Amino acid sequence: MAGTSPPDTDTTGKRESARDAADGLPVDQLKEAGQEFVQALMVKALKSASGTVKHMTERLGVPGGDGGGSGDGGGGDGGGTGAKMVAAGAESLQEGKSPLKAGLKAGMTGAKETAKKAVGAGDGGKGGGEDEAKVINIVEKFDVGLPRRVAYDQWTQFAEFPSMTSKVEKVEQESDEKLNWRAKIFLSHRDWKSTIVEQVPDERILWKSEGPKGYVDGAVTFHELSPDLTRILLVAEYHPDGFLEKTANLWRAQGRRLRLDFKHIERHMMTRTLLERDDIEGWRGEIRDGEVVRTHEDAVKEEKQAAEG
Template sequence: MAERAVAGLSNRVSRTADRLNDYAQGSGGNLLAAVTGVEKLAGGASPLQAAVSAGVSKLGHTARETFESVKESLTGGTGKGGTKKLKLTNIVEQIDIGVPIDLAYDQWTQFADFPKFTKKLEQVEQVSDEKLTWTGKVFWSRRTWESTIIEQVPFERIVWRSKGAKGYIDGAVTFHEITPDLTRILVVLEYHPRGAFEKTANIWRAAGRRCRLELKHFQRHVMTEAVLHSDDIVGWHGEIHDGEVIEDDQTARRNETEDNRADEEADEEMEEAEQDEAEQHEDEEADEHDEDQFATDEEEQPEPPRHRTAARKSPVTRRSRMSQGASR
């Protein structure tokens, strides 16, 4: 009987091991921890103890995997040779705003107004035309970082690079005119978290959700406040390339004024030319109409009456008269 019991137990363990191996191969090996419970069952432990041991082993394995994942996210991980991997998050967001492109661009360049309608920004200081200092909240802590605009083309794009002890954001924003009263804003960010809070929040992609929310705040501000007070918004129309100001705001506006004046003069000249051409065309049509009328009048005049020619005297009559004279 003992031999029969041992043989039955061995068969059950063998069948269980085969099932576990097959299942493990199909599921990536997450259930291999259950082998510990099987081994304990083979060693004489009760089925309940074997199952509990298998579950505890599996739970420990899962916990270790989770801890390693969080640790890698917080520390940045290590690559080959012990070097740290570059950990960053790419964020791409867009939003459509029902205003002209010049109004959307002018409002965006008013960086000092960002804390008025955003939630996490506390202060933006414009150090110079191309340098800014930002102060924001991350959980209950404050973070400060600096950004440098390396390229700015009015009504087209702004590209910047940043640096900060606890993390920074590099990115670009572009402006696209869909219709004269509809503008699309495209934001592309490269987020480099460094602090513990930043890396923890980056696990749940908090930066991407924050960017999406702040764009909606910007849209609401532009369509409710900027539209009503558009004359009060004075954007920066200068141009920056390679981190240097190529054209300042005053020069850019002066050139814009001259270009607008030149465009207006060109439009006036074009309108005058079109008006002269239209008048000339009307004169030509009037002349053609007069010629056609004159030709019609000539065709309608009656033909002059034909005069009858005098009848020629026949020679017989002349001879008869001559004969009569001779007889006299």
């Protein structure tokens, strides 16, 4: 049986010497210096990241980013998004958190500041808050296999919009030129009023709206491509108002919703309207400058007389 080896005195001596040397080092000072070094690297990384975030924000359509200035956020608003990101990351490092957690905190700070500025809530409403919630311009078109008159008449049946779209819940017509709308937005509801400023049978409808939580102005026109083919062109301007609307506007949510409803109208016309085209009765009156200049009854009477003549 082999005996146990005697302890290696050289190895043991080296360990004890290394331990004695380590005990003589200023460990606390080294730790502090290392932390400052990591902090400096983190600040540099965050400054670079703030410039990247600003560039990406501008590409996503949020004008002005952090209010101008260099990538470190030190210009424009005197305390921009980049500077706040750096401060948040440095604070986390000083608290002893890892660079990863510090970076996550800095990123969250940057995201919050970007959202606040986009809705005009950052820095007390300064730094271009009013201008950053821009109007969404939407231009859409589709062709339907219907005569222009039938397509126009179907569009004038505003009470049927809840069945043609996915978000409109109710439409009440106070008069020939005034309508009250109600739609579901996320988990809440929105109401607004619209006034038809111009309506010419088979040609166009223009309207203006008002509402406490945003509104849509626009126009829809009807173009005959052939006796049984009509092109419908929609031009709309969405004006957000309120925190939820402006936040959703940052991601262009309203534009996507309006385009989706436009697709629903197209589907409705190509299915139900196409099958019931002979039963569609539209409003044939005419509106100029927000006032009815020819009633529906007068228009129908004139058409009947013209047909008999």
